[in-house]
Amino acid sequence: MENAANSVIKHSITPAWVYSLLLLVGVLAIWQTLSSFKLINPLFLSSPQEIVIAGVDLLVSGELLVHLKLSAYIYAIGMVSGCLVGALLGMAMGWWRRFGDIVDPYVVFFSAMPRVALYPVFIMIMGVGDLSRILIVFIGVLFPMLFNAYVGAKQTSRQLIEVAQVFGYNRREIFYKVVFPSSMPYLMAGFRNGVTLGMILVVVSEFFGASGGLGQQIAVTAQFFQTPFMYAWVMYTSLLALGFVKITDWMERRLLWWS
Amino acid sequence: MAELLQVEQIYKNFDTAKGSLSVIENVSFTQQEGELITIVGASGSGKTTLLRIIAGLESANQGVIRLQGKPIEEPGPERAMVFQQSALMPWLTVAQNVQFSLRSLGLSGETQAYRVQDAIARVGLKGFESFAPKQLSGGMQQRVGIARAIAVQPKLLLCDEPFASVDAMTRQTLQQDLQKVVLEGNTSALMVTHDIEEAIYLGSRVIVLSSRPARIMEIIHVDIPYPRDPLVRTRSDFQDLRERIWKMLQIQ
Numbered sequence: 001m002e003n004a005a006n007s008v009i010k011h012s013i014t015p016a017w018v019y020s021l022l023l024l025v026g027v028l029a030i031w032q033t034l035s036s037f038k039l040i041n042p043l044f045l046s047s048p049q050e051i052v053i054a055g056v057d058l059l060v061s062g063e064l065l066v067h068l069k070l071s072a073y074i075y076a077i078g079m080v081s082g083c084l085v086g087a088l089l090g091m092a093m094g095w096w097r098r099f100g101d102i103v104d105p106y107v108v109f110f111s112a113m114p115r116v117a118l119y120p121v122f123i124m125i126m127g128v129g130d131l132s133r134i135l136i137v138f139i140g141v142l143f144p145m146l147f148n149a150y151v152g153a154k155q156t157s158r159q160l161i162e163v164a165q166v167f168g169y170n171r172r173e174i175f176y177k178v179v180f181p182s183s184m185p186y187l188m189a190g191f192r193n194g195v196t197l198g199m200i201l202v203v204v205s206e207f208f209g210a211s212g213g214l215g216q217q218i219a220v221t222a223q224f225f226q227t228p229f230m231y232a233w234v235m236y237t238s239l240l241a242l243g244f245v246k247i248t249d250w251m252e253r254r255l256l257w258w259s
Numbered sequence: 260m261a262e263l264l265q266v267e268q269i270y271k272n273f274d275t276a277k278g279s280l281s282v283i284e285n286v287s288f289t290q291q292e293g294e295l296i297t298i299v300g301a302s303g304s305g306k307t308t309l310l311r312i313i314a315g316l317e318s319a320n321q322g323v324i325r326l327q328g329k330p331i332e333e334p335g336p337e338r339a340m341v342f343q344q345s346a347l348m349p350w351l352t353v354a355q356n357v358q359f360s361l362r363s364l365g366l367s368g369e370t371q372a373y374r375v376q377d378a379i380a381r382v383g384l385k386g387f388e389s390f391a392p393k394q395l396s397g398g399m400q401q402r403v404g405i406a407r408a409i410a411v412q413p414k415l416l417l418c419d420e421p422f423a424s425v426d427a428m429t430r431q432t433l434q435q436d437l438q439k440v441v442l443e444g445n446t447s448a449l450m451v452t453h454d455i456e457e458a459i460y461l462g463s464r465v466i467v468l469s470s471r472p473a474r475i476m477e478i479i480h481v482d483i484p485y486p487r488d489p490l491v492r493t494r495s496d497f498q499d500l501r502e503r504i505w506k507m508l509q510i511q
Contacts, residue, residue, distance in 0.1 A: 159346045162316055165334045167411070168363035177359075181350045258350045258391045
């Protein structure tokens with residue numbers, strides 16, 4: 001009995017990430033072996049070694065930084081403006097119920113609509129420049145943010161608002177001290193949605209007519225069958241997205257310690 | 260003793276799909292300073308509505324309520340309320356929740372900090388200042404709700420079935436805490452409950468309300484001196500009162 005109990009404890013001591021890492025090493029080893037024996041067409045899938053070499057090359061030559069900056073510029077402006085406008089509008093809809101009820105059907109319609117569908121429209125009106133790209137990110141981020149903020153503000157406990165009333169808070173103070181913090185989990189959920197969605201939209205929008213950026217580089221290297229470089233760009237894009245998700249996780253832990 | 264609260268001929272109707280529904284009919288009473296009055300009635304009898312009107316969270320269709328002679332129109336911290344569910348802000352710590360009630364009073368930071376510490380100590384939560392509400396038990400959360408209300412040093416403490424959602428053991432402790440707070444803090448309390456025993460145990464007077472519409476059936480004086488020991492429940496006059504109120508609430 002004692003031995004059985006001990007072995008259970010011992011098993012739980014090895015952290016899961018050790019196995020995750022082993023799995024990664026294993027997959028990479030098999031992949032590399034298959035590539036080395038020419039069992040995979042290198043035109044479609046490069047070996048891990050080639051991808052790493054291409055990746056290092058992009059980093060050292062400074063090319064990565066150039067294109068990263070271009071994408072980051074679109075992403076940052078689109079994200080910040082989309083989050084702010086979405087949060088403000090959504091909170092306003094939840095706070096002024098009448099306004100919310102009137103706008104509600106349109107929000108539902110646009111939330112359901114795949115936002116990428118609007119991109120050709122933007123290109124038609126504003127061309128393939130940065131403005132179209134910023135706008136598609138803005139629209140993409142706006143709706144998840146707005147929808148969550150709306151629900152968050154609406155779900156604020158009636159009783160908590162009454163507590164504030166009893167202790168002499170006016171409407172404005174109730175908004176800042178009760179409705180806003182109470183909506184925080186919803187705002188965070190909207191932000192989390194927006195972070196990944198915004199990333200996708202930046203990359204997709206750069207596929208067409210961009211002069212640079214992560215998405216543009218993926219498209220161009222694919223076109224010219226520079227397969228290792230294409231995968232290197234995809235890797236960098238994924239790592240960036242992963243970084244953003246981790247930062248969001250950290251923010252959530254800091255801001256929502258109480259929930 | 261001076262008159263603190265005057266409730267004069269309060270009527271309240273709710274508009275429903277089937278027309279107007281009378282929930283409170285001609286309720287009048289006065290409360291003296293330092294007095295602990297309990298209001299007892301069946302669930303859904305309109306007693307909570309009456310308390311909410313006094314708090315200023317709802318308005319009466321007819322009648323006036325005066326606090327120290329001044330008519331009540333809106334909520335205010337001089338009528339601090341302890342809610343049925345503790346109703347704490349989950350994103351604030353215990354100390355911050357208590358301080359929440361003080362913001363609109365225009366006190367200095369020092370005074371606020373002192374009052375918060377004092378209120379927390381008085382409900383026996385010293386050492387839990389930086390805990391989140393969700394880390395506390397239901398009874399402890401309710402204590403924070405009480406601390407938040409007494410930190411204001413209100414003229415009148417309104418309690419809406421504050422112990423309804425805690426277990427029997429905790430309820431007994433909280434009842435004694437409330438008694439102590441009112442006696443020591445030179446404040447007055449008006450408490451709504453559906454628990455007859457609790458109403459007699461805590462109240463110097465018990466207002467017995469009929470069920471919808473709520474009318475005052477009787478105001479009963481409880482001649483048991485404070486501080487009351489939990490054992491007063493076994494006294495024969497206590498038992499007689501309990502039976503009397505119980506019968507009143509059955510008959511209607």
